[in-house]
Amino acid sequence: MDKAFITGITGQDGSYLADLLLAEGLEVHGLIRRKASASNWRINHLAGHERMHLVNGDLLDVSSLTRSLQEIRPKYVFNLAAQSFVPFSWEAPEATSSVTAIGVLNMLEAVRMVDKDIRFYQASSSEMFGKVRETPQQLTTPFYPRSPYGVSKVFGHWMTINYRESYDMFACSGILFNHESERRGLEFVTRKVTWAAANIKRGKMDSVSLGNLDAKRDWGYAPDYVDAMWRMLNQDEPQDYVIATGEQSSVQELCQAAFEAVDLNYEDHVKLDPRFLRPAEVNTLLGDISEAGKGLDWKPQTSFAQMITKMVEADLHRVDNNISWET
Ligand code: NAP
Ligand code: G4F
Numbered sequence: 001m002d003k004a005f006i007t008g009i010t011g012q013d014g015s016y017l018a019d020l021l022l023a024e025g026l027e028v029h030g031l032i033r034r035k036a037s038a039s040n041w042r043i044n045h046l047a048g049h050e051r052m053h054l055v056n057g058d059l060l061d062v063s064s065l066t067r068s069l070q071e072i073r074p075k076y077v078f079n080l081a082a083q084s085f086v087p088f089s090w091e092a093p094e095a096t097s098s099v100t101a102i103g104v105l106n107m108l109e110a111v112r113m114v115d116k117d118i119r120f121y122q123a124s125s126s127e128m129f130g131k132v133r134e135t136p137q138q139l140t141t142p143f144y145p146r147s148p149y150g151v152s153k154v155f156g157h158w159m160t161i162n163y164r165e166s167y168d169m170f171a172c173s174g175i176l177f178n179h180e181s182e183r184r185g186l187e188f189v190t191r192k193v194t195w196a197a198a199n200i201k202r203g204k205m206d207s208v209s210l211g212n213l214d215a216k217r218d219w220g221y222a223p224d225y226v227d228a229m230w231r232m233l234n235q236d237e238p239q240d241y242v243i244a245t246g247e248q249s250s251v252q253e254l255c256q257a258a259f260e261a262v263d264l265n266y267e268d269h270v271k272l273d274p275r276f277l278r279p280a281e282v283n284t285l286l287g288d289i290s291e292a293g294k295g296l297d298w299k300p301q302t303s304f305a306q307m308i309t310k311m312v313e314a315d316l317h318r319v320d321n322n323i324s325w326e327t
Contacts, residue, residue, distance in 0.1 A: 244287020
């Protein structure tokens with residue numbers, strides 16, 4: 001039975017990837033770091049699954065990574081762990097760089113030392129394009145990161161390519177544009193807005209405070225995107241891809257869609273708060289998915305409108321049943 005090792009399994013993407021790989025018949029091993037309070041809500045439904053295993057360690061501790069790989073001997077490694085919230089990367093740039101940049105190097109070194117035949121996936125990001133040099137963005141578009149997070153992702157991206165070219169490893173990097181879901185963290189703008197719309201509809205909140213409503217993103221649905229990761233590690237040759245929808249919406253259009261889903265007008269409830277503006281903004285992101293279509297036979301299955309409706313419905317269900325946002 002093929003085995004996969006996932007870092008970041010407690011995160012949005014890690015949890016959907018675990019669902020997918022278990023459905024594909026793999027044995028799944030997820031790296032868990034020690035925390036004072038466990039945050040396993042996205043994978044609680046997998047507890048007790050006979051092919052699902054959790055292993056203690058940390059991306060910052062290379063000995064824990066090599067030990068895990070030696071014990072598990074996986075065929076696939078998906079490196080999804082990161083400090084992934086862009087605003088926090090200005091508040092803690094060194095910590096962000098440690099996990100989001102050096103953590104990638106740690107994982108690559110562990111793979112190189114234990115088994116160079118492991119197929120390795122790195123979670124690269126459209127934040128690397130930052131102040132975009134061309135539109136739409138494709139693999140050859142120059143990077144111009146605008147945050148310590150974006151700079152860290154550029155390091156991880158190039159280190160992945162460097163290990164592929166230096167050591168002949170099957171190492172691929174997926175440049176994924178923003179992707180969201182019912183399991184998205186509450187600090188990200190889509191979930192912040194869908195959670196607020198559901199609570200305002202039920203009279204539990206009055207308003208939501210946001211920053212830049214003009215920013216545009218190419219927003220897709222996370223379960224569609226983990227399918228692209230899986231396809232990337234099953235190519236004949238390692239190759240990087242841009243994964244996106246090829247369509248963009250503004251934060252204002254996001255608000256409009258979420259509040260319309262509960263028959264409200266966002267203009268009555270959205271407040272502007274400069275605390276949510278960033279020291280440097282990424283104003284626009286739009287991905288070119290032609291290569292993913294050709295090379296992976298992949299295309300997004302869920303539209304932006306469908307995704308926002310799903311997220312609002314899930315949040316209404318939580319509010320109506322007094323369930324916490326992280327359930
Ligand atoms: P997420 O929900 O924030 O999950 C991040 C994961 O990383 C969590 O499981 C977290 O564990 C883990 N982690 C953080 N520091 C760690 C450490 N030192 N050791 C081990 N694990 C650690 O992120 P996501 O949205 O699923 O994104 C997955 C990956 O894709 C990230 O690398 C992100 O930067 C990248 N990405 C995301 C998007 C997007 O739109 N979602 C787009 C492009 C790229 P805890 O539960 O313990 O905190
Ligand atoms: O939802 P966001 O915080 O996502 P952001 O910064 O684009 O980063 C996400 O996508 C990246 C891929 O491009 C990932 F690599 C990264 O890990 C993460 O998953 O913000 C989206 C936009 C920004 O322009 C922000 O300025 O929404 C704007 N925004 C406006 N008001 C807000 C808010 N963002 C947040 N988080 N909170 C607000 O109140």
